[in-house]
Amino acid sequence: xxxxxxxxxxxxxxxxxxxEEFAAQTxxxxxxxxxxxxxxxxxxxxxxxxxQMREFIDGETHKLTAWGRSLVAAIKNLxxxxxxxxxxxxxxxxLYRMKVLKPDNxxxxxxxxxxxxxxxxxxxxxxxxxVCGLVNMDHKAIGYTGPLSRNLLAFNSFSxxxxxxxxNFTEMTLVNMLMAGDVEREGRNDWSxxxxxLPFIDEANSCLGIAAKTYLxxxxxxxxxxxxxxxxxxxxxxxxxxxxxxxxIGDLELGFRVWDGVSYSFLHHxxx
Numbered sequence: 549x550x551x552x553x554x555x556x557x558x559x560x561x562x563x564x565x566x567x568e569e570f571a572a573q574t575x576x577x578x579x580x581x582x583x584x585x586x587x588x589x590x591x592x593x594x595x596x597x598x599x600q601m602r603e604f605i606d607g608e609t610h611k612l613t614a615w616g617r618s619l620v621a622a623i624k625n626l627x628x629x630x631x632x633x634x635x636x637x638x639x640x641x642x643l644y645r646m647k648v649l650k651p652d653n654x655x656x657x658x659x660x661x662x663x664x665x666x667x668x669x670x671x672x673x674x675x676x677x678x679v680c681g682l683v684n685m686d687h688k689a690i691g692y693t694g695p696l697s698r699n700l701l702a703f704n705s706f707s708x709x710x711x712x713x714x715x716n717f718t719e720m721t722l723v724n725m726l727m728a729g730d731v732e733r734e735g736r737n738d739w740s741x742x743x744x745x746l747p748f749i750d751e752a753n754s755c756l757g758i759a760a761k762t763y764l765x766x767x768x769x770x771x772x773x774x775x776x777x778x779x780x781x782x783x784x785x786x787x788x789x790x791x792x793x794x795x796x797i798g799d800l801e802l803g804f805r806v807w808d809g810v811s812y813s814f815l816h817h818x819x820x
Contacts, residue, residue: 558747559623559634561595562604562612566620571610583732590731591745594722598714601721602642614817615641622813626805633806635747636682639707640810642714643682644818648706651675653699660697662761665768673764678703679810680803681757684750686794694790697758704754715748722746756803759786759796 565571574596584590599605604616612620622637643649651671653661662673681700722742725731766782767773783797790796 557591558595558631558638559629561592562599562616563620563623565605565610565612565616568611571612574610578730580729584725584730585732587738587741587745590722590725590742593730594718594725594746597721597725598718601717615645618813618817621817622809625812626809628805631747632750633683633802635750636679636752636806637809639682639711639714639752640679640806642710643707644814646706646710648703649675649678655699655702658698658702660695660699660701660758660761662765662768664765669768673761673768676764676804676807677757677761679757679807680760680800681754682707682752683756683799683803683806684752685755685759685796685799687755688792688794690792692755692790693792694755695758695762697754697761700754700757700761704752704757708751711748711751715746718746718748719743755790755793756799759790759793759800760803762786762789763800 565574584593596605596610599616600607600610603613604619605611606613619638619641622641623634626633626637628634640649651674653670653674655661662670662677664670665673677700681704722731726733763782763786766785767778770778772778783800786800787793787796793799
C-alpha cells in the first residue's frame with residue numbers, strides 16, 4: 549500500500565481516502581505474519597483509527613463521511629503542508645461539533661468581548677477571533693505584554709481541554725493496537741519516538757485570538773474598514789501594542805488563513 553504524500557502526515561491520512569480505490573486497499577484482515585512495524589506504518593494507522601472513531605472515516609468502507617469530506621475541503625482550501633495550521637483546523641471542527649465554536653458571547657460576565665460595530669460585527673469578530681486563537685503566536689521568551697481578554701481566555705480553556713483529551717485518546721488508540729497484537733512489539737527501541745510523533749502534543753494559547761479581536765474591533769470603528777491603508781494602519785498599531793511578538797502581522801495572516809479554510813468548508817459543505 550503505497551501512496552505519495554502531498555500533505556502533512558495528519559492531512560495525508562484524511563485526504564488520501566478521497567481516492568476510493570486507495571481507501572478499499574486499506575481494508576485488510578489481521579495477519580500475525582504481517583504486523584505494523586515501521587514508525588510510519590504505526591503512526592498513520594493510529595491516525596486512521598482515531599479519525600474513524602471520531603466519525604470522519606466510515607468504519608466499514610474506509611470512505612470519507614460527510615464530516616471527512618468537509619475536513620478535506622478545508623485542508624485543500626488552506627493549501628499547506630504545515631501541520632501547525634492543519635491541527636488548529638481540525639480542532640475547530642471538533643469544537644464546532646461540540647457546539648462551542650460559535651459567535652455567541654456565552655460568557656457575557658467576562659470582559660474582553662468585542663465592543664465595536666453592529667451586533668453582527670461583534671458576533672463576526674468573536675467567531676473569527678476564536679478560530680485565530682487556535683493558532684499559536686510566535687512570542688519572545690519573555691512575559692506577554694499587550695491587550696487582554698478574559699472572554700477569549702475562557703474560550704481557550706475549552707480548546708486546551710479538548711486538545712488534551714484528543715491527545716489522551718490518540719495515545720490510548722496506539723496502546724490498544726499494541727495490546728491487540730496489531731503492532732510488532734519485539735525488538736523495538738523506538739517507544740519514545742512513537743509517542744512523540746503523535747499529534748495534539750501542543751496546546752494553543754489565546755494570544756493570537758486576542759490580537760485578532762483587537763485588530764478587528766479597531767477596524768469596526770472605521771468608516772472604510774476594508775481600505776488597505778486603514779488595515780495597514782491598524783496592523784502597525786497592533787505591532788506596537790504587542791511588542792514582544794516575533795511577527796504579529798505574519799502570525800495574524802496565518803490565523804486568518806485557518807479562518808478562511810474553516811469558513812469555506814462550513815459554508816460549502818457543513819451548512820450548505
